[in-house]
Amino acid sequence: MEIALAPMEGLVDDILRELLTEVGGLDWCVSEFIRVCDRLLPAAAFAKLAPELGQGARTPSGTPMRVQLLGSDPACLADNAAFACTLGAPVIDLNFGCPAKTVNKSRGGAVLLKEPELLNRIVESVRQAVPAHIPVTAKMRLGYDSPNSALACAEALAEGGATQLVVHARTKVEGYRPPAHWEWVARVADRVSVPVLANGEIWTLDDYWRCRSVSGQASVMLGRGLVSRPDLALQIAAAVRGEETAVQSWAEILPRVQRFWVMAQRKLAPRYAPGRLKQWLGMLTRSYPEAAALFAQVRRESDCALIDRLLGMAGQNPGNLDLDQERRLQLV
Template sequence: MAVALAPMEGLVDALMRDLLTRMGGVDWCVTEFVRVSQRVLPNSSFHKLAPELTQGACTPSGTPVHVQLLGSEPRWLAENAAAVAALGAPVIDLNFGCPAKTVNQSRGGAILLREPELLHAIVQAVRQAVPDSIPVSAKMRLGYDRPEESLDCAQALVEGGVAYLVVHARTKQEGYRPPAHWEWIARIQEQVSVPIYANGDIWTLEDWRRCRAITGVEHMMLGRGLVARPDLARQIQQAQQGETIEALDWSGIYPLVCEFWARIRQRLGTRYAPGCLKQWLGMLAWTYPEAAALFAQIRREQHCEPLDVVFGFNSHLLTGLSSS
């Protein structure tokens, strides 16, 4: 069994990957997507979203980081895949799952699930462009608007050369509306020979157990559930190994929030840091009442200094944490 941390644009960046993988239980994670158009990107574009490439392509806790590309042109995806492989990416992941309108309007993400032939061509081109030692994977949804489409899409991706698939159990049109249709992941796994990672609506240990029972697959990719419950992957790992499950309470999560604030405010400053903090607290509030109370306390704050007071920070502590 493997558990992966999902790529989530604007949420799971290198800092969040560091904090979440440090909690344990995550076998690998994926960058936010690198958007590819009609050129080979400079190394700085890859390093911006995957700074771990300068650290052996691992988070500080040693968790491998795969690099995700998004685009629609086989040639340019292949050439950029070769470029990032040369920088040390251990796996090239292809995004066919993003449902965002802005992404789909530029012919990227889940809109391509309408074109299985193009999916095949993209994967085949990327597979041929990178060394055999570097796997190519893909993340997809249950088709554009009908889950039946997912069977042809999955088959096209596998025949193109993916080593494994991550399947988010909703169509593009469903976005993130519940429920996730885990039963379709079972149907996809019956049809293809590569491993499938189930993704979608795994918020708790009980969700993991039900998802595994319905899909019949062992591998999982956690997204919002892990951001909202940072020790969920570790709980799953403990359950799988038959160990006593020790869920962290707010006292175990709060130090992570403090570190997050110290590092994000040094990097982003007043313009963006408060919003990033509120975004994570809003998700943590789904699990921890204390996070909801803290969010309510700071929701109107737009500047860093009042938040420093809330966390009891001084300049010495902020400098020390931001450099860690």
């Protein structure tokens, strides 16, 4: 049984991977996708999106990180996968699940689910290019606009040499709209001989048990559910072991949000850092009323110094921040 952190472009970067994996419960995580077009990428391109390669391909808490590639050219993907292995990638993951229009227009992600034979050639080329001890895995959706091709796509990936599949239980056209069709994950798992992880609409421990019952899979990949509830993997792992674990309170989550803000400012230009904070805070509002109160205070702010003070005040008086008073203090 495995619990993994999903790769999410523009959201789960190395900062959030560090903070979420240190909470516990995760067996591995995946980098944001590294887009491969028509050339061999430089080492800097891998270091930018997968800096953990410089740390033994592990997050600071020791969670293994896989390198994910996205593209449609089998030979070019193979060359870049081989290069990633020389940089320390312990596993090569291939993205056939991204539903973004801009990605699909350039023949990347879920649009390739229209072409099972191409999926097979990509995986086979990558498998042949990387050392035998390096696993090649893949993440897919149920299809482009219908799940009717799900089984053919899964078979193509497994026959090409993928040793594990993550199945996001929706089509590309469905995007992230509920529900997730977990029953199709069960059909995929019945069709292929490689391990399958279920993915999609797992927001709570109860969701996990329902997904497990319908999909037949104990192993899962958590995406937005874990971002909005950082201790979800910990809860699931404990429950599977038959143990109880206390749900983490906002008082335990807030210090991680404050650290995230500090780290984001170090990594990003001042005009971009506030947006990253708001992005995560906005998702945390699903699970924590206190996050909603803090988000309401910072959502229209772009001044990093003011946001610093608001985050500091949140720890002292959560949910009751006086923004007008804080602005007056800033002007003193």
